[in-house]
Amino acid sequence: MDKRKLGNQGLEVSKLGLGCMGLTFGYGPATDENDAIKLIQKAYELGITFFDTAEAYSQGGNEILLGKAVKSFRQDIVLATKFGFLDGNATKGMDSRPERIRQVVENSLKYLGTDYIDLFYQHRIDPNVPIEDVAGAVKDLIDEGKVKFFGMSEAGIDSIKRANKIQPVSALQSEYSLWWREPENEILPLLEELQIGFVPFSPLGKGFLTGAINENTKFDSSDFRNIVPRFSEENRKINQSMVDLLKEIATEKNATSSQIALAWLSAQKPWIVPIPGTTKIHRLEENIDSVNVELSKDDLQRIEEASNKIKIHGDRYPKELQNRVGK
16 A cells, blocks of 8 residues: 655655544444454555554553554554543543653553554643643653654644644644535645644544435444434434435446545545544455545546535534534
Protein backbone atom coordinates (compact mmCIF):
# COMPACT_ATOMS: atom_id res chain seq x y z
CA MET A 1 0.00 0.00 0.00
CA ASP A 2 1.20 3.51 -0.78
CA LYS A 3 2.42 5.65 2.12
CA ARG A 4 1.53 9.18 3.14
CA LYS A 5 3.35 11.68 5.33
CA LEU A 6 1.69 13.23 8.36
CA GLY A 7 3.30 16.53 9.29
CA ASN A 8 6.88 17.42 8.46
CA GLN A 9 8.66 15.68 11.34
CA GLY A 10 9.15 12.40 9.47
CA LEU A 11 5.97 10.45 10.31
CA GLU A 12 5.00 8.18 7.40
CA VAL A 13 2.06 5.77 7.44
CA SER A 14 0.01 3.61 5.09
CA LYS A 15 -2.52 5.51 2.97
CA LEU A 16 -5.27 3.98 5.09
CA GLY A 17 -5.14 3.21 8.80
CA LEU A 18 -7.22 1.03 11.10
CA GLY A 19 -9.29 2.51 13.90
CA CYS A 20 -9.41 -0.13 16.65
CA MET A 21 -11.92 1.48 19.05
CA GLY A 22 -14.94 -0.51 17.90
CA LEU A 23 -13.27 -3.84 18.63
CA THR A 24 -13.84 -3.32 22.36
CA PHE A 25 -15.75 -0.08 22.85
CA GLY A 26 -18.57 2.12 21.65
CA TYR A 27 -20.45 -0.04 19.18
CA GLY A 28 -21.95 -2.77 21.33
CA PRO A 29 -20.35 -5.89 22.87
CA ALA A 30 -16.61 -6.38 22.45
CA THR A 31 -15.42 -8.56 19.58
CA ASP A 32 -14.07 -11.98 20.56
CA GLU A 33 -10.39 -11.43 21.35
CA ASN A 34 -9.10 -14.07 18.94
CA ASP A 35 -11.25 -12.69 16.14
CA ALA A 36 -10.10 -9.14 16.88
CA ILE A 37 -6.45 -10.19 16.84
CA LYS A 38 -6.95 -11.98 13.52
CA LEU A 39 -8.53 -8.85 12.06
CA ILE A 40 -5.66 -6.60 13.16
CA GLN A 41 -3.09 -9.05 11.81
CA LYS A 42 -5.01 -9.35 8.54
CA ALA A 43 -4.92 -5.55 8.21
CA TYR A 44 -1.13 -5.66 8.49
CA GLU A 45 -0.89 -8.48 5.93
CA LEU A 46 -2.91 -6.34 3.52
CA GLY A 47 -0.62 -3.33 3.89
CA ILE A 48 -1.92 -1.27 6.81
CA THR A 49 0.89 0.05 9.02
CA PHE A 50 -1.09 2.63 11.05
CA PHE A 51 -3.15 1.48 14.03
CA ASP A 52 -5.20 3.78 16.27
CA THR A 53 -6.29 3.22 19.86
CA ALA A 54 -6.71 5.24 23.09
CA GLU A 55 -6.56 4.94 26.85
CA ALA A 56 -10.29 5.76 26.98
CA TYR A 57 -11.27 2.77 24.85
CA SER A 58 -12.01 0.28 27.61
CA GLN A 59 -9.54 1.89 30.06
CA GLY A 60 -6.52 0.29 28.45
CA GLY A 61 -8.29 -2.87 27.29
CA ASN A 62 -8.15 -1.80 23.66
CA GLU A 63 -4.44 -1.04 23.96
CA ILE A 64 -3.77 -4.46 25.50
CA LEU A 65 -5.61 -6.15 22.63
CA LEU A 66 -3.72 -4.15 20.01
CA GLY A 67 -0.39 -4.82 21.71
CA LYS A 68 -1.00 -8.57 21.61
CA ALA A 69 -2.00 -8.46 17.96
CA VAL A 70 1.02 -6.50 16.67
CA LYS A 71 3.72 -8.00 18.87
CA SER A 72 5.45 -9.89 16.04
CA PHE A 73 5.62 -6.86 13.71
CA ARG A 74 5.74 -3.95 16.16
CA GLN A 75 8.85 -2.39 14.62
CA ASP A 76 7.19 -2.21 11.19
CA ILE A 77 4.13 -0.19 12.18
CA VAL A 78 2.96 3.10 13.67
CA LEU A 79 0.99 2.90 16.91
CA ALA A 80 -1.17 5.88 17.84
CA THR A 81 -2.84 6.24 21.22
CA LYS A 82 -4.40 9.10 23.20
CA PHE A 83 -4.49 10.69 26.64
CA GLY A 84 -6.72 13.34 28.15
CA PHE A 85 -9.67 11.89 30.08
CA LEU A 86 -9.97 11.72 33.85
CA ASP A 87 -8.97 8.22 34.94
CA GLY A 88 -9.07 7.24 31.28
CA ASN A 89 -12.86 7.41 31.38
CA ALA A 90 -14.53 9.59 28.74
CA THR A 91 -17.64 10.02 30.93
CA LYS A 92 -15.66 11.72 33.72
CA GLY A 93 -14.37 14.78 31.89
CA MET A 94 -10.88 15.89 30.91
CA ASP A 95 -7.51 15.58 32.61
CA SER A 96 -4.42 16.69 30.69
CA ARG A 97 -2.27 17.74 33.62
CA PRO A 98 1.40 17.08 32.79
CA GLU A 99 1.72 14.55 35.63
CA ARG A 100 -1.32 12.69 34.32
CA ILE A 101 0.09 12.68 30.77
CA ARG A 102 3.25 11.07 32.12
CA GLN A 103 1.21 8.45 33.97
CA VAL A 104 -0.81 7.66 30.84
CA VAL A 105 2.29 7.19 28.71
CA GLU A 106 3.70 4.70 31.21
CA ASN A 107 0.39 2.83 31.28
CA SER A 108 0.12 2.79 27.49
CA LEU A 109 3.68 1.54 27.05
CA LYS A 110 2.87 -1.33 29.39
CA TYR A 111 -0.53 -2.10 27.83
CA LEU A 112 0.82 -1.99 24.27
CA GLY A 113 3.89 -4.02 25.18
CA THR A 114 6.26 -1.51 23.63
CA ASP A 115 8.99 0.90 24.71
CA TYR A 116 7.84 3.83 22.59
CA ILE A 117 4.60 5.30 21.23
CA ASP A 118 4.78 6.58 17.68
CA LEU A 119 1.96 9.12 17.81
CA PHE A 120 0.58 10.43 21.11
CA TYR A 121 -2.62 12.47 20.79
CA GLN A 122 -4.38 14.71 23.26
CA HIS A 123 -7.87 13.20 23.00
CA ARG A 124 -9.77 16.41 23.82
CA ILE A 125 -8.67 19.88 24.90
CA ASP A 126 -8.67 20.29 28.68
CA PRO A 127 -10.01 23.79 29.50
CA ASN A 128 -8.24 23.67 32.87
CA VAL A 129 -4.72 23.07 31.53
CA PRO A 130 -2.97 25.56 29.21
CA ILE A 131 -2.26 23.88 25.89
CA GLU A 132 1.33 25.11 26.19
CA ASP A 133 1.73 22.91 29.29
CA VAL A 134 0.28 19.93 27.44
CA ALA A 135 2.55 20.39 24.43
CA GLY A 136 5.51 20.92 26.77
CA ALA A 137 4.79 17.66 28.59
CA VAL A 138 4.66 15.74 25.32
CA LYS A 139 7.85 17.49 24.17
CA ASP A 140 9.60 16.16 27.27
CA LEU A 141 8.38 12.63 26.47
CA ILE A 142 9.66 12.98 22.91
CA ASP A 143 13.03 14.16 24.23
CA GLU A 144 13.11 11.07 26.46
CA GLY A 145 12.33 8.74 23.54
CA LYS A 146 9.06 7.46 24.97
CA VAL A 147 7.02 9.24 22.27
CA LYS A 148 7.99 10.03 18.69
CA PHE A 149 5.30 12.42 17.44
CA PHE A 150 2.63 14.70 18.94
CA GLY A 151 -0.98 14.76 17.81
CA MET A 152 -4.22 16.49 18.78
CA SER A 153 -7.84 15.37 18.42
CA GLU A 154 -10.93 17.52 17.79
CA ALA A 155 -8.95 20.67 18.64
CA GLY A 156 -9.82 24.16 17.43
CA ILE A 157 -7.55 26.46 15.44
CA ASP A 158 -6.36 28.55 18.40
CA SER A 159 -5.27 25.51 20.41
CA ILE A 160 -3.53 23.99 17.40
CA LYS A 161 -1.58 27.17 16.70
CA ARG A 162 -0.49 27.59 20.32
CA ALA A 163 0.50 23.94 20.78
CA ASN A 164 2.42 23.89 17.52
CA LYS A 165 4.68 26.70 18.74
CA ILE A 166 5.83 24.59 21.71
CA GLN A 167 6.02 21.17 20.04
CA PRO A 168 5.30 20.69 16.31
CA VAL A 169 2.01 18.87 15.81
CA SER A 170 2.31 16.02 13.32
CA ALA A 171 -1.36 15.12 13.03
CA LEU A 172 -4.84 16.26 13.92
CA GLN A 173 -7.50 13.60 14.32
CA SER A 174 -11.09 14.77 13.92
CA GLU A 175 -14.29 13.60 12.29
CA TYR A 176 -14.48 14.23 8.55
CA SER A 177 -16.53 12.58 5.84
CA LEU A 178 -19.04 13.35 3.14
CA TRP A 179 -21.65 13.88 5.82
CA TRP A 180 -19.51 15.96 8.20
CA ARG A 181 -17.53 18.57 6.27
CA GLU A 182 -17.06 21.29 8.85
CA PRO A 183 -13.23 20.84 8.90
CA GLU A 184 -13.12 22.33 5.40
CA ASN A 185 -14.06 25.76 6.78
CA GLU A 186 -11.06 26.54 8.99
CA ILE A 187 -9.23 23.37 10.00
CA LEU A 188 -7.98 22.11 6.62
CA PRO A 189 -6.57 25.51 5.55
CA LEU A 190 -4.74 25.81 8.88
CA LEU A 191 -3.33 22.29 8.67
CA GLU A 192 -2.08 23.01 5.16
CA GLU A 193 -0.44 26.23 6.33
CA LEU A 194 1.27 24.57 9.31
CA GLN A 195 2.05 21.33 7.45
CA ILE A 196 0.09 19.14 9.85
CA GLY A 197 -1.40 15.86 8.66
CA PHE A 198 -5.09 15.04 9.04
CA VAL A 199 -6.48 11.73 10.29
CA PRO A 200 -10.26 11.57 9.81
CA PHE A 201 -12.10 9.25 12.17
CA SER A 202 -15.59 8.02 11.32
CA PRO A 203 -14.77 8.42 7.61
CA LEU A 204 -17.79 6.24 6.87
CA GLY A 205 -20.12 8.29 9.06
CA LYS A 206 -20.09 5.79 11.94
CA GLY A 207 -21.22 3.14 9.48
CA PHE A 208 -24.02 5.12 7.86
CA LEU A 209 -22.24 5.73 4.56
CA THR A 210 -21.76 1.98 4.02
CA GLY A 211 -25.44 1.70 3.13
CA ALA A 212 -25.91 -1.03 5.74
CA ILE A 213 -27.95 1.22 8.08
CA ASN A 214 -31.47 2.53 7.51
CA GLU A 215 -34.37 3.84 9.59
CA ASN A 216 -35.28 0.28 10.63
CA THR A 217 -31.85 -0.62 12.01
CA LYS A 218 -31.81 -1.53 15.71
CA PHE A 219 -28.57 -0.84 17.60
CA ASP A 220 -27.36 -2.77 20.63
CA SER A 221 -28.29 -1.06 23.90
CA SER A 222 -24.60 -0.28 24.56
CA ASP A 223 -24.05 1.27 21.11
CA PHE A 224 -23.35 4.99 21.50
CA ARG A 225 -25.16 5.77 18.24
CA ASN A 226 -28.36 5.47 20.27
CA ILE A 227 -27.64 8.92 21.76
CA VAL A 228 -26.41 10.58 18.55
CA PRO A 229 -29.08 12.93 17.11
CA ARG A 230 -27.98 12.19 13.55
CA PHE A 231 -28.89 8.54 14.15
CA SER A 232 -32.46 9.09 15.27
CA GLU A 233 -34.89 6.99 13.26
CA GLU A 234 -36.32 10.08 11.57
CA ASN A 235 -32.90 11.49 10.64
CA ARG A 236 -31.65 8.15 9.34
CA LYS A 237 -34.58 8.10 6.98
CA ILE A 238 -34.00 11.67 5.77
CA ASN A 239 -30.22 11.21 5.43
CA GLN A 240 -30.52 8.22 3.09
CA SER A 241 -30.17 10.64 0.17
CA MET A 242 -26.40 10.80 0.80
CA VAL A 243 -26.18 7.01 0.75
CA ASP A 244 -28.18 6.94 -2.48
CA LEU A 245 -25.66 9.29 -4.08
CA LEU A 246 -22.75 7.06 -3.06
CA LYS A 247 -24.53 3.94 -4.31
CA GLU A 248 -25.15 5.53 -7.69
CA ILE A 249 -21.49 6.44 -8.20
CA ALA A 250 -20.31 3.12 -6.75
CA THR A 251 -22.37 1.20 -9.28
CA GLU A 252 -20.77 3.11 -12.14
CA LYS A 253 -17.27 2.57 -10.72
CA ASN A 254 -17.81 -1.13 -9.97
CA ALA A 255 -17.09 -0.30 -6.32
CA THR A 256 -19.02 -0.09 -3.05
CA SER A 257 -20.43 2.94 -1.26
CA SER A 258 -17.76 2.62 1.43
CA GLN A 259 -15.00 2.59 -1.15
CA ILE A 260 -16.32 5.73 -2.83
CA ALA A 261 -16.58 7.53 0.52
CA LEU A 262 -13.00 6.59 1.46
CA ALA A 263 -11.61 7.36 -2.00
CA TRP A 264 -13.30 10.76 -1.88
CA LEU A 265 -11.62 11.53 1.45
CA SER A 266 -8.18 10.46 0.27
CA ALA A 267 -8.58 12.59 -2.86
CA GLN A 268 -9.14 15.79 -0.87
CA LYS A 269 -5.51 16.25 0.22
CA PRO A 270 -2.32 14.13 -0.09
CA TRP A 271 -1.80 14.44 3.69
CA ILE A 272 -5.15 12.94 4.72
CA VAL A 273 -5.17 9.38 6.13
CA PRO A 274 -8.61 7.99 7.06
CA ILE A 275 -8.85 5.37 9.82
CA PRO A 276 -12.06 3.38 9.26
CA GLY A 277 -12.81 0.77 11.89
CA THR A 278 -14.58 -2.53 11.52
CA THR A 279 -15.09 -5.83 13.32
CA LYS A 280 -15.45 -7.91 10.14
CA ILE A 281 -12.64 -9.10 7.90
CA HIS A 282 -14.73 -8.81 4.72
CA ARG A 283 -15.40 -5.15 5.55
CA LEU A 284 -11.71 -4.64 6.27
CA GLU A 285 -10.84 -6.04 2.84
CA GLU A 286 -13.50 -3.85 1.24
CA ASN A 287 -12.13 -0.73 2.95
CA ILE A 288 -8.55 -1.53 1.95
CA ASP A 289 -9.60 -2.02 -1.67
CA SER A 290 -10.70 1.62 -1.66
CA VAL A 291 -7.07 2.62 -2.23
CA ASN A 292 -7.43 1.19 -5.73
CA VAL A 293 -10.51 3.27 -6.57
CA GLU A 294 -9.62 6.22 -8.78
CA LEU A 295 -11.94 9.19 -8.79
CA SER A 296 -11.40 11.54 -11.73
CA LYS A 297 -11.77 15.32 -11.52
CA ASP A 298 -15.16 14.91 -13.16
CA ASP A 299 -16.18 12.31 -10.56
CA LEU A 300 -15.12 14.57 -7.72
CA GLN A 301 -16.92 17.54 -9.26
CA ARG A 302 -20.08 15.53 -9.64
CA ILE A 303 -19.93 14.34 -6.02
CA GLU A 304 -19.35 17.92 -4.92
CA GLU A 305 -22.29 19.32 -6.84
CA ALA A 306 -24.66 16.55 -5.80
CA SER A 307 -23.63 16.51 -2.12
CA ASN A 308 -23.99 20.31 -1.89
CA LYS A 309 -27.70 19.86 -2.60
CA ILE A 310 -28.12 17.40 0.27
CA LYS A 311 -28.81 18.75 3.74
CA ILE A 312 -27.74 16.35 6.47
CA HIS A 313 -30.11 16.33 9.44
CA GLY A 314 -29.14 15.89 13.08
CA ASP A 315 -26.10 16.89 15.13
CA ARG A 316 -23.12 14.54 15.15
CA TYR A 317 -22.93 14.56 18.96
CA PRO A 318 -25.37 15.13 21.82
CA LYS A 319 -24.89 18.62 23.27
CA GLU A 320 -22.68 17.63 26.22
CA LEU A 321 -20.19 15.89 23.91
CA GLN A 322 -20.32 18.62 21.30
CA ASN A 323 -19.16 21.06 23.98
CA ARG A 324 -15.84 19.20 24.16
CA VAL A 325 -14.79 19.71 20.56
CA GLY A 326 -13.31 22.57 18.57
CA LYS A 327 -11.76 24.22 21.63
